[in-house]
Amino acid sequence: MADYRLPTTVRPTHYQLAVKTDLAATPASFSAEAIIDLAVDETTSSIVFNLHPSLSVTHIALASGDLEATAIPTSALSVDAETERATLDLGAVGGGLTAGVHGAKLFVRWEAELGGNMMGYYKSNGDADEHGNRPIYALTQFEPTAARRAMPCWDEPLHKATYALSMIAREDQVVLANMDAVSAVPWQPAAPLSSSEAALDASYTVGSSLPASSSGSWTVTQFTTTPPMSTYLVAFACGDFAHLAAEHHSKLTGKTIPLKIYATANQIHKAQLGLDVKKWGLPIYEELFDIPYPLPKLDTLVAHDFDMGAMENWGLITGRTTAYLYDERSSLAAKKRVGTVQLHELAHMWFGDIVTMKWWDNLWLNEAFATLMGSLVLPERIFPEWKMNSEFIDTHWVRAMDLDCRRSSHPIEVACPDSSQINQIFDAISYSKGASVLRMLKSVVGEEKFFKGVSIYLKKHLYSNAQSSDLWEGISQSVGKDMGSVMANWTLKVGFPVITVEESGDSELKLTQNRFLSTNDVKGGENETLWWVPLEVKTVNGGKTDVDHDAILSDRSATYKVSSDSFKLNAETIGLYRVQYTPERLAKLGAQAQSFTVDDRVGLLSDASALASAGYSKTSAALAFAAAVATTETEYLPFSQISNLLGTVARVWWEDDEVHDAINKVRANIFRPLVDKMGYEHAEDDPPDVKQLRALAVSTAAAAGDETVLAEIVKRFEPFVTLNDDSGITPDLQRTIFTKAVREGSKAEYEKMLEVYNSPTSNPSTKVDAMFALCATQEPALIDRTFAMLPDTKAIKDQDLYIFFKGLGANRAVRHRNAQYVMDNWVALNERYNASFGLRNAIGGAFGKLSSKHDLERVSAFFGAHDVKKYKLVVAQTVEGIQAASDWLARDTEDVKAWLKENRFL
Incomplete structure (x- = not known):
């Protein structure tokens, strides 16, 4: 085993864990005990596990089938701070453990402060009350390698074990964990343990002798033992929480699963949508995977301080306020975020929780599937009006290639030799590229066969660990042919191809694939990969559209005969690749744009922009194509790509006032007429894409400095400053209005945004909009104030x-x-x-x-x-x-x- 992995001589099978949380202490702290059942696979003179130096271990003991329970001095424990690994020298108990010995148990007691760094078991501050006091609560964030910050453990995904958790807290506090509570009784500490006591006899209850506290009545809550699970999915929390409740009735088992969402009392009224989405999503997942949700309950906890967006702890999902809270002042974008994040985390209950990757090099098995399901498959079923397939292209497909076109990208499956490397692969490759590759495969083999293969994969590895080859095996079984070989380069190699299209006079195309790089300087060894590329050639003849689903490019070059002068590759933008047409063909496609679908137009515009920025074609060609498409375009997502192209050019030429100002004229020329046509207010029956187009038009025209639009923004913001009247600020335009009003204004506008930012009554998305506004000011003194914060x-x-x-x-x-x-x-x-x-x-x-x-x-x-x-x-x-x-x-x-x-x- 590599030296960055724990030895396999000893491994955990079960943790009895008790955690006592003292939020009133100064500083807030916790103490804990664990009895860990061990399997001894090889004779060993030491036990090696993960332990962060911030945990202060006070008691250690060991017992086994041939060893009486024996206390071990803490001096026998050494901790390597860099690797966060502890070694327990067993010399004090006869020299070690024998392979195959039964009944081996390790007892550990420790204590620590509740830190504020949003990792391990940490404290979070609620909103300030009228006296400025901010209540404290505590929760966990263990992914990827922070369980060791809360407990001694084997902190690797492969070391699945069961957990029997008890939480000790003051009686007025709510405690939460992965599983349901089975009892809650008053707690009084037993006699304290001496340093020589082992606390491993059958009569000892874990946590019973944890140190007493000076005040308050305490309760110990015991939770049901978990199924086998990895450490990074263990979760618990303690604090003053309120909740909303619903139920899931499983058609597969007939069982009723309680669903709850927890938040602080002043925020719980904004949590209904998050709860509803969870209720709507669970039955769809059970149907698609043909596997019931396995735990007895499913909670969500909304946190004020949270490093990542959200976290899929099994049975106790956690996340930021922006990920789960929504009210009438929230934008459509905020609503979509709540929906997609909740559905993403729900997908993890299967992908990651019940079946877990063997090691972090296969993180994509978790995150790519959750992204595909949460951002596309489930929203299409629950919120069809959102048109999420097109939006997936606009976000994940584009995001994936924007990162993967860099030489500094990495394969979907990437070696992770240490914890710092693990942290860095939570990026657009693991999430968006992985999801885009899966979307491509789903489209090629068909959704029914795809999900049948996924179900085969999941069922074969229930409560266990898996790797990419296991997924390909399941899908291959469903499809009836080997998919692992054709998908290998998509996951094992860095990058993606650009398909160059050369035309001859007899309707024959020469198609060539090469690696696409943002710097257009591919060197010999970097261009060895040949991808299995579904060409998906679309032709339009007399208004009739046809797609060749069988055309595949797996060699460097091939020829293809087209049946129409109106054609494009990558129909519906399914494949994860760029297409480079001749300048003449691109001009024709601009004129023919409305003959193709929205998804096609989004892909064409994105390709044109990327090819120009990387130097495969001239920027003038991309600008001309975008301008041509804009003359007939009516849909939000193609306009979004046009806005992105022009915004990118303005950003790159930001120090060239001449070009920057001229590009802003182009932006205003395209988007100001849309503002004039659509106005600033939504009609009650406006579909989501119309609302998004209106918001895009206003924001782009405002960013371009259009004086009429900016004047209207200032006019709409002024009553908010003087009368606290925000009726003129449409939620979907809120960030634009906030930022541009502060940019165009002075101290009064800035102070208003500071008030909104600091107000505990502001909804989470409004606070984020206020943050951006505080950064937009042009006044030197106000800029200084923002930097001082x-x-x-x-x-x-x-x-x-x-x-x-x-x-x-x-x-x-x-x-x-x-x-x-x-x-x-x-x-x-x-x-x-x-x-x-x-x-x-x-x-x-x-x-x-x-x-x-x-x-x-x-x-x-x-x-x-x-x-x-x-x-x-x-x-x-x-x-x-x-x-x-x-x-x-x-x-x-x-x-x-x-x-x-x-x-x-x-």
Whole structure:
């Protein structure tokens, strides 16, 4: 076994765990005990497991079939802080454990503070009351490697075990765990253990002698023993929570499963949608997988402080307020986030929880499936009006290729030699690329066969661990042919192809695949991979559309005969690849755009933009194509791609006022007429895509500086400042109105946003919109105030700091200052985010919009002089993004100017 993995000599089979939480202590803290049943597979003189140095171990004991319960001095335990691994020397108990010995049990007692870094068992602060007091509660976040911050354990997915948990808390507090509670009785501590007592005889109850506290009446709650599960899915919480309840009636088992969502009392009224989505999603998952939800209940806990978006703890899902709370002042985007996040986490109850990857190199088995199911398959069934297949292309398909076109990307299956590497692969490759590959496969083999194969895979590995080959085996069995070989390069190799289309006069196409790179400088060894590419050739003849589903490109080149002069590859944008047409064909496609579907047009626009930015084609060709499509376009998602292209050009040329201003004229020229036509208010019967198009039109025209639109925004915001009247601020336009009003305004507008940001009554999405607004000001004194907030942990939660860096990075006036702030404060930021994902997210926000050669050299030199092991992937990807942007500037500035002049924008 690799040295970064635990030895396999001893492994856990069952944990008896008791956790006593004291939220009133100063500082808030917890103490705990565990008796761990061990299987001894090899004779050993030591036991090695994971333990974070922040846990203070006070008692250790060991027993086995041939060893009486014996206390072990804590001096026999050594902890390696870097690997977070503990070694227990068994010399004090006769030298060790014998292979195959029965009844081996390890007793450990420990204590620790409840930290605030959002990892392990940590404290979260609720909203302040009228006196400024902020209540504290505690919850866990163990994925990927933070269970060791809360308990001694074998903190690897393969080491599944059962857990019998007891929670000890003050009697007025709510305690939650993976399973349902079976008893709750008053707790009084037994006589304290001496250092020589082993506490391993059959009469000892785990947790009974934990240290007493000075005040309050206490309750011990015992929970049902879990099925076998991995450590990262164990969860518990303690605090003053309120809840909403519903039920799931399983058609497969006839059982009724209680469903609850918990939040603090002042927020619970915003949690109904999250509960409803859970209720609507569970029966669909049971039907698709033909496997019932296996636990006796399913809770969701909404947390004020949460590092990730949400977490799929089995039976106790957790997540941010923005992931689960929704009210009448929330936008459609906020509603979609609640729906898709809840459905994503529900999918994990099968993908990840009941069947878990063997090691983190197969993280995609969890996250890609949850993304596919939560962002596409389930929303299509529950919210068909959302048109999620098209939106999936606009988000995940594009997001996947935006990252995977960089040399610093990684395969879907990627080696994870240490915990810092594990943290870094929670990215667009594991989530969006993996989901896009699965969507492609589902489309090619058919949904029925796909889900039959998925069900075969899940059933074969229930309560166990699996890897990619197991999934391919299940789908191959369903389809009737080997899918593992054709899918291997999609998961085992980095990158994706671009298909070049060359035309001859006899309707024959020469199709060639090569690796696509954002810098268009593929070197010999990087272009060895040949992908299995479903060409999905669509032709349009006399209004009749036909798609060739059998055409596959698996060699470097092939020829294909088309039956019409109106054609495109990658029908419905199913495949994860780019298509490069000749300039003449792209111009024809622009004129023929309305002959193709929305999904086709989204793919064509995305391809044109990506090919231009990487240098495979001229930017003028992409701009001309977008302008041509815009003349006949009526749908939101193609307009979203047009807006993205123009916004990207404006961002890359942000320091060239001449080009930047001219591109803004293009943006206003396309989107201002939409604003004039659609207005600023939604009609009651407007479908979601109409609402989204209206919001897109207003936001793009405002970003372009259109004076009429900006005047209307200021007009709508003014009553909010003077009268606290927000009736003119449509929720879907809220971020645009907030940010542009602050940008165009001064102190009064800024102070209003500060008030909204600090108000406990603001809904979560409104608070986020206020954060972006505070970053948009152009006033030097107000800019200084925003920067002064950044190091203040009372002003900005750790979970939100990256949002400020992202907002400041979007502000041209402070883009360089934002990057410099991160460089100047790197040590402090590293310390603040030493355990979480926050700094990784902040790097992209602070540096991702830089585009000059000078900035490339400066940022490269900075990161080259610092230890960025924990962030090396995102650093490399960010630097490569600046490289691609600076190359684009050097390559196409004159081409862009020529197009702008030709079209009278310059």
